[in-house]
Every structure is written in C-alpha cells, then in structure tokens.
Amino acid sequence: MKIDKIGAIILKVCLVIGGLIMFLPFFWLMLSTFKTSREITSVPTTFFPRGWTIENYVDIFKSFNIARYFLNSVFLATVKTAIGIYTSLLCGYVLAKFEFKGKKIIFSMILFTMMVPYLIMVIPLYQMINTVNLIDSYWAIILPTLYSSFGIFMMKQYMTSGIPNELIDAARIDGAREFTIFLKIAVPLSVNMISALSIFLFLWNWEDFLWPYLVLNTKDKMPLAVALNMFSGQNTVNYGGLFAAAAVTILPVLIIYLFFQKRFVEGVSMSGIK
Amino acid sequence: MIKKLRYHLIDDQKKFIVFVAMFGLIVFNIIFFFIPLGYGIIGSFSNWNPLQNTMEFTGIDNYIAILQSSLFKISLKNTFVFSGSLIILRTGLGLVIAAGLYSLKRHDGILRSLYFLPVIMPIVAVSMVWEWVYHPRVGLLNMLLAAFGFAGKNWLMDKTLAMPAVIVMTAWKDIGYAVVIFMAALMNIPRNLYEAASIDGANQYKCFRHITIPMLKPTIIFIVITSLISYFQSFVQIFVMTEGGPGTATYVISYMIYNEAFENYRFGYASALSVILFIIILIITVIQLKVLSRGGES
Numbered sequence: 261m262k263i264d265k266i267g268a269i270i271l272k273v274c275l276v277i278g279g280l281i282m283f284l285p286f287f288w289l290m291l292s293t294f295k296t297s298r299e300i301t302s303v304p305t306t307f308f309p310r311g312w313t314i315e316n317y318v319d320i321f322k323s324f325n326i327a328r329y330f331l332n333s334v335f336l337a338t339v340k341t342a343i344g345i346y347t348s349l350l351c352g353y354v355l356a357k358f359e360f361k362g363k364k365i366i367f368s369m370i371l372f373t374m375m376v377p378y379l380i381m382v383i384p385l386y387q388m389i390n391t392v393n394l395i396d397s398y399w400a401i402i403l404p405t406l407y408s409s410f411g412i413f414m415m416k417q418y419m420t421s422g423i424p425n426e427l428i429d430a431a432r433i434d435g436a437r438e439f440t441i442f443l444k445i446a447v448p449l450s451v452n453m454i455s456a457l458s459i460f461l462f463l464w465n466w467e468d469f470l471w472p473y474l475v476l477n478t479k480d481k482m483p484l485a486v487a488l489n490m491f492s493g494q495n496t497v498n499y500g501g502l503f504a505a506a507a508v509t510i511l512p513v514l515i516i517y518l519f520f521q522k523r524f525v526e527g528v529s530m531s532g533i534k
Numbered sequence: 535m536i537k538k539l540r541y542h543l544i545d546d547q548k549k550f551i552v553f554v555a556m557f558g559l560i561v562f563n564i565i566f567f568f569i570p571l572g573y574g575i576i577g578s579f580s581n582w583n584p585l586q587n588t589m590e591f592t593g594i595d596n597y598i599a600i601l602q603s604s605l606f607k608i609s610l611k612n613t614f615v616f617s618g619s620l621i622i623l624r625t626g627l628g629l630v631i632a633a634g635l636y637s638l639k640r641h642d643g644i645l646r647s648l649y650f651l652p653v654i655m656p657i658v659a660v661s662m663v664w665e666w667v668y669h670p671r672v673g674l675l676n677m678l679l680a681a682f683g684f685a686g687k688n689w690l691m692d693k694t695l696a697m698p699a700v701i702v703m704t705a706w707k708d709i710g711y712a713v714v715i716f717m718a719a720l721m722n723i724p725r726n727l728y729e730a731a732s733i734d735g736a737n738q739y740k741c742f743r744h745i746t747i748p749m750l751k752p753t754i755i756f757i758v759i760t761s762l763i764s765y766f767q768s769f770v771q772i773f774v775m776t777e778g779g780p781g782t783a784t785y786v787i788s789y790m791i792y793n794e795a796f797e798n799y800r801f802g803y804a805s806a807l808s809v810i811l812f813i814i815i816l817i818i819t820v821i822q823l824k825v826l827s828r829g830g831e832s
Contacts, residue, residue, distance in 0.1 A: 268637075268638075271638075272638060274634070275631065275645060278631065278649070279649060282649050282652060282706065282710070285664065285667050285674065289666075292666075300672060301671075302672075303671060303672065304680075305677045307677070350551075353555075354551060354552050366560070376567075376571065377766070377815060379767050379788055379791055380571065380574050380808040380809065380811070381567070382795070382808075383574060383791075383795050383804055383805050384569075384574040386795075387573070388569070406562055407562045407563070438547040463654055466656060467657055474796060484656075485656055485659070486658075488659060488662065489662075492662055499666075499672075503666075506659040509656050510655045510656060513654050513656065514651070514654065514655070517651075517654045525650070525714055
C-alpha cells in the first residue's frame, strides 16, 4: 500500500518534469524574444532577460515586413481550410449516406492517395504547374489541396453513424431538397467534427513549407513559414529579430489550439480510432 | 401520381448530389494524383531535365545509377536510423507517458497539454528554435549542461551527434500526438477487465502486459504505420537544421530527392529515388502489418 503511494508520487514527479522539459524550449524562445540581440549572443548566457524590451517585435514589423507574410499565411490557410472543409463535408456525406455504383472503388482510391508519399508527386506536379504557367501564383498552392483525402475519410467515418438516417428520410418526406438536407441537417450535426478538422487543416496549411517554397518566387507572396526560413538565411546577426519572427509564426496556432483544445484533442483521438 | 413524381424528383436530386460530389473528387484526383503519379513513374525511366527541357527514355539507367551511388547507400542507412529510432521513441515513450498520465487519479489536462503543445507548432519555426537550442556558444542545451558542470558540445556540427540531435528534436515535437491517441485508446478499454484481473491476483505489471498492451494493439499498429510513412519523408528539420551535414551525417533520402531535383535539376534521377522510397515504404508497411498483427495471436 505504501509502496503504491510512493510509486504514484514518483510517477507524478517524473511526468511533471517531463512536461516541463517539453515546455522549456518554447518558454526559452519566448523569453529570448524580449532580450536584445546583444544579450542573446553574449556569454555567459542568461535565461531570463536582463532588461525586457519589445524592440525585436518592433524591428521585424519595420525591417522584415512580417505583417505582410503574416497576412499571406492567414489568407492562404483560411481559404484552403474553408475549401477543404466544404469538399470534405460534401464528399464525406455522399460516401456515408448514398449507395451508388463505384462507391467502393472511390473509397479505395481515397485510402490509396493517403498512402502514397507526397514526395513522389512533388516533382511532376512542379513540372505541370510550370507548364500551365502557374509558378509564383497562389493558384499553384490552392489548387492541389481543394480536396483532402484525410478530411473526406474522417467525415465519412463520422457521418455514417453520427447522422441518423431517419432524420434524412423524414426531411425527404417533408419535401426537402437533397442539398438543403445536406446544408441544414448534415452540416449542423457535424459541428464537432468540423471544428476538429478545421484546426487540423489550418495547422497543416499554416506550417506548409516545401511546396510554397518551391513554387513562389516573389518575396511579397510568401507565407510566414517560407519567409521565416528566408529571413534566417539572410540574418546571421539579428538573433532577436529571428527569435521574435519564430514566435510570431508559432503563436497564432498556439492561440487557436488553446481556444479549441477540447475539440481538437477529440479530433486527434478520433483520427486514431479506425 | 404526385407521390410518384416526387419520388422521381428525389431520385434525380440524389443522383445530382452524388454526381456533383464524386465528379469533382474524381477529376481532382486524376489531375493532382494519378497524372503526377504516372508522370513521376515514367519520368523515373528518363533523362528528365527541366532546364534543358529534355525528357528522353533511358530505361533503368537512373535506377542502376542510384543503386551504385554511395550517397544513396549512406542516405538509406541514415533514413533507417532516423525513422527506426523515432518510431521506437514515439511509440514507446508515447505509450509510457500516456499510461502514466492515465493512471493519475485526476486526469490532468494541463500536463497533457504540455506534452501536446509541440505537436501543433509549425515545423519550420520549431527547427529554427532547436537550431538555437543546440547552438554551441549561446544555446539552451549547453547552458543547462554548464549549469550542472558538464562541458558543452557543438551538437549539429559533430558527425556522431548531429543525427541523434535531430532525432531528439523530432521526438520532442511528435511524442504528444502518440500520447493523445494512446490516452483515447486507454479510455476505451473496459474497466471491468482490470477488476477481474485484480480479483485473480494480477499485479499492475501483469495487467499492463496482458490486458493493456493487447487491447492497445490496433492503436500501436496505427501509430507505427503512420509514423513510418511520415518519418521516411521527413524533410524540413534536415533542410533547416543540417542540410544533410556535417558531411553526410544526416543526409536522408528525402533530402537527397530535394537536392537532386531542385538544386541539380535531375528530375528523372530524383523521381527514380522517390519511386524507390515509395517501394521501400510499401514493403516495410506490409511486413510490419504482418509481424504486428501476428504477434497477438500467439
């Protein structure tokens, strides 16, 4: 009995220490954004800022134009997420609630696309985008993600049991049109799934790096993740600015996560249960 | 009569919504999945250079060149070391931490969040932050080591340390995902299984070994397979932190594909590399599925 109790305390202590280690690099980053570049690079190093300053944040707005990249990322991630959610809902609903020829093949196709590594598509897609002259255009970034296999799969799994057939049939008897049933019944009943998937898609779009890095040339069009990498390539001295820019890249998704934490964790959990 | 007409209308509407949804999906997948896939496979048998605008059929020359390349062998080895260690770390530590968190009397949301936080951070920013964590002069890690009286190291510039350093950073970022999924799976295990076992005199370890692990098997398989597919393609942390270096210490296949395609513009060669990577992933996935799903029956 006593050993059990001591064991439980040791376990808890270990878990708390582990959790703090997980948090430490981010905490250190945030503290460092409030140090001057000189303090960051001076030895001996400090953990807490000696004198707090917001100079780094002011600096990246003025000299790095971070607001521009930030808005680019907000625009791209929002548009891509909205489209992805809509197509996932529609295809998921149709695959969950209708019987038609070729349904099984289409569903297998979705599973197959999830298993093929994206690296194999990058080169030919780049060549195709180049051929149709879409290099350096946002179309090149938006078009390849109009549909999300992952999203369709999750929506289909959820809607099969999450939306009662009786409800759909009752609406049909009342004379509702199929698209109305989809918009007025299926979509509202999937709100939890929609918020989970939105966060997923938004995150992926926000952190998307390789593809925008390859297809965009104009500096002013770059999303934050790509601009951040460019900024770090140009700067070997302005550590304070780099720290602040990294923080600005991380914070929005962190804030979104903290707001939707519960639903997001539910969504992650659901993605693992097949 | 009206009823019949109405059914007919509903039927048409049904056909319409199915058509709209599936037509778009199929056209999309043809353009953005099947054509690129076929294009890439054909390209892998060609001398394909976008700068010279050439794409001539060369048979299996690219594949032969790859198999003879010593850089490929090094990359392959590094890819296996990277992915293998991470699959073990993510699954093992993820399971241990999840079981630990789950066994706490009060399910601590804050603690779980701490483990989960890195998962949602953009990989580019995280890679840059860890580059500074590993910085030899002003980095967090050496600062902590110094506080405990240890000598610092030049983590990312040392041939033997660079790969472990990148692996640790990736594990830090990804473990939380496994923790959350394992916790969800743990909550789905019926409580009465444990009650029955403890009446029979089973201790905690035995319960874990003979109830928890078998019940979690589908989840373990899920984590291992999805980790495998993503780690074999990990790119950003290598690109940002080490560029395959020092020397070839962290040169992995995904980085080799990027480098051949978009630095050397050897699209054909790089396509052949990606086809090989795909085949390797496929083979290992099938083997793992067989091994993992057989383990439980014995």
